[in-house]
Amino acid sequence: MTDFPKILMVIGGLLLIIGFFMQFIGKLPGDIIFKKGDTTVFFPIVTCIVISIVLSLVFSIFGGRFK
Template identity: 55%
Template sequence: MFIIIGIILVVIGLIWTFIGRLPGDISFKKGNVTFYFPIMTSIIVSIILSLLFFILGRFR
């Protein structure tokens, strides 16, 4: 079980590096402070998780 969870986390980490900075994400940098708000990334992750839970719910 822990191996499967580890593999899933590694895959999520790899995917996150590819979709981490999409157009539509808000990023401000002023001096030492950087503010990053990933709006588009959040929307895409939400859509993917919604589809995943919908598909898993159909097989229950």
């Protein structure tokens, strides 16, 4: 039970860092935005590709340490 607060702090820190970077990543060149009247549709194609590459690198680096 003594590891639980440490785990919560790590998860909270990760969420803080992810939230900080999501403010800047939201509208990259290549993301598709359709605006017509009061309706806006947003397809974050390039943002999804960047996030996928970053997560793949992180999991390939740290993936073997948790087995």
